[in-house]
Amino acid sequence: MILWQERSDLQSSEEVNRQPARGARDLLPQDVEDNRWICAQLHYVYRRWGYKELAPPTIERLDTLEAAGAIDENVLLKVATRDALGLRPEITASVARAACTRLAGLPRPLRLWYEGNVFQREDVGGHERVQEELQSGIELIGAPGLAGDGELVAILLDACRQLPFHPEHQPTLLLGHSALFVTLLADFPTHQQAGLRQALSRYDMLQLRSLDLSDADRQRAQRLLRVRGEPEAVLDTLSDFSKAAAVDELRALLELIAERARQAGVRLQLDPTFLPTFTFYDGVVLRLICKGAHALTPVATGGRYNRLLRHFAPGDRDASGTGFSFKVERLRGLLQDHRTALSAQTDVQVLVTYRSPDNLGGAMACLERHHRALVKAELLPSHKVEEETTQGHASPGPQVLVTYDHPMSREAATACVQRHRTAQVEVELWPQPCPTLDAARAAWRQRPLPCLEWLTGARDGSAP
Missing domain, CATH: 3.30.930.10 (Bira Bifunctional Protein; Domain 2)
Structure with a gap:
């Protein structure tokens, strides 16, 4: 039984224990x-x-x-x-x-x-x-x-x-x-x-x-x-x-x-x-x-x-x-080594966010609509919720930003924009390809809108 041990030894032991078994990853x-x-x-x-x-x-x-x-x-x-x-x-x-x-x-x-x-x-x-x-x-x-x-x-x-x-x-x-x-x-x-x-x-x-x-x-x-x-x-x-x-x-x-x-x-x-x-x-x-x-x-x-x-x-x-x-x-x-994203698919991925705590229900409903349509969607809480609520800039309705990662996907992105306009949703098309989901998130942070739809392009994930 160990009754006393130096703190540095304990820290070293904890670091080792947090690692996978030798050879595993x-x-x-x-x-x-x-x-x-x-x-x-x-x-x-x-x-x-x-x-x-x-x-x-x-x-x-x-x-x-x-x-x-x-x-x-x-x-x-x-x-x-x-x-x-x-x-x-x-x-x-x-x-x-x-x-x-x-x-x-x-x-x-x-x-x-x-x-x-x-x-x-x-x-x-x-x-x-x-x-x-x-x-x-x-x-x-x-x-x-x-x-x-x-x-x-x-x-x-x-x-x-x-x-x-x-x-x-x-x-x-x-x-x-x-x-x-x-x-x-x-x-x-x-x-x-x-x-x-x-x-x-x-x-x-x-x-x-x-x-x-x-x-x-x-x-x-x-x-x-x-x-x-x-x-x-x-x-x-x-x-x-x-x-x-x-x-x-x-x-x-x-x-x-x-x-x-x-x-x-x-x-x-x-x-x-x-x-x-x-x-x-x-x-x-x-x-x-x-x-x-x-x-x-x-x-x-x-x-x-x-x-x-x-x-x-x-x-x-x-x-x-x-x-x-x-x-x-x-x-x-x-x-x-030759393909950045083997599992990339030519489908739509959706990031849904909201500007006010009162709009959380609407964001969840938006998620459900996309899930029922067999579209991947996740909730992304706005990092500007408090700021925009305080300044009174929160939009009363949903807003959508459509982006894409390859020039060949622009036509699909444009069709997505038209569907939202038909549904009377405020929508905007991002003007240039967004090569990754992380880049799409970054684009949303630059122009915060409650719903971001990301259309992936070629299977190999290649950027133009």
């Missing part, structure tokens, strides 16, 4: 709105392909979260309960569990999409961190082979077309095959395969050089490390390494999606040594990578996980599943 209103806008674009694509939303629990049993040993328990955030529970580090395992239990009786293929936060524990420089991310993705259960893999990649490419990527992002879809990787490693000494798997999948030349390999094996591994890039060239090179069926699967998939990728502006790259972080994938694997301001950023990951489905449904040897998930936070960061 607060999302500000604009970030929340942009996240929702991005997710809405993705949901539109999912629904168009016939997918239905599933919301698995955030807290699961540890044996589910470990995904048949594919997820290291050290990354799991465990919950202090009598049962062995934890926060999900990803959502695929939870969907697979639900598909094999409560949804087991539904006809296949089963098409599901989800949105939710995932949590991972990290050890950075000896300090524990909590990483929280928002994910949005799909899972296709019961569609084996090329049909399932082709549908998965096609939906991912459609999502890329729906999202406002900038040409500078250079979106690239990286494709691999976990079974092909296993086949390629089989020619190396058994005791070196684990180290090779790690070095090759991480593209770590230093680790590769540190392995105790013969000169022939080392040269072969180094050559394999360089086998990545344009799909046709890689497939031709792979023929020298392996005759695995996975090579034919990748070739058929690439033929199916090549034109769709071109139309979506997504470059295809084949990498036989690519593996996602979680190791429950056992077929085609994929990762969508974009060029950020300072580095390449992975924004989506996925692949086939038949073995995981069979873990939750031991009696079903034909169980199959494939899916992907978008990292929404990373997407938002990329897109915000």
Whole structure:
């Protein structure tokens, strides 16, 4: 028990306690709105392909979260309960569990999409961190082979077309095959395969050089490390390494999606040594990578996980599943670099104020009228209420100032002015674009009027 403590120590402790957990952060209103806008674009694509939303629990049993040993328990955030529970580090395992239990009786293929936060524990420089991310993705259960893999990649490419990527992002879809990787490693000494798997999948030349390999094996591994890039060239090179069926699967998939990728502006790259972080994938694997301001950023990951489905449904040897998930936070960061307001809409927003306390009822009625018309509106009390009431300048009726943020919105703003004049409301059109809501508020403070209507312009929020 602490009986006495220096005041400065108390203040320091309070400052620390007011901060989020290490690795966590607060999302500000604009970030929340942009996240929702991005997710809405993705949901539109999912629904168009016939997918239905599933919301698995955030807290699961540890044996589910470990995904048949594919997820290291050290990354799991465990919950202090009598049962062995934890926060999900990803959502695929939870969907697979639900598909094999409560949804087991539904006809296949089963098409599901989800949105939710995932949590991972990290050890950075000896300090524990909590990483929280928002994910949005799909899972296709019961569609084996090329049909399932082709549908998965096609939906991912459609999502890329729906999202406002900038040409500078250079979106690239990286494709691999976990079974092909296993086949390629089989020619190396058994005791070196684990180290090779790690070095090759991480593209770590230093680790590769540190392995105790013969000169022939080392040269072969180094050559394999360089086998990545344009799909046709890689497939031709792979023929020298392996005759695995996975090579034919990748070739058929690439033929199916090549034109769709071109139309979506997504470059295809084949990498036989690519593996996602979680190791429950056992077929085609994929990762969508974009060029950020300072580095390449992975924004989506996925692949086939038949073995995981069979873990939750031991009696079903034909169980199959494939899916992907978008990292929404990373997407938002990329897109915000080129678009100031992803969630900006071409609709009307209203600021309602009043000049006298006696007019508060009228202001509330004004709010209600706009809300019934499905128009966003908020109350903004006048900072000049007392001054104008004292000087007797308060207007007996409502007054409206209409403004807009883009020259293309001037016509809509003019129509709004005409509607108010028809209703015999004193109205004035602001003479120039007002690029943001804050600027609109500033304009109102310069010319205080009880009701300010703000018409937003282009979706990207660009000012003229």
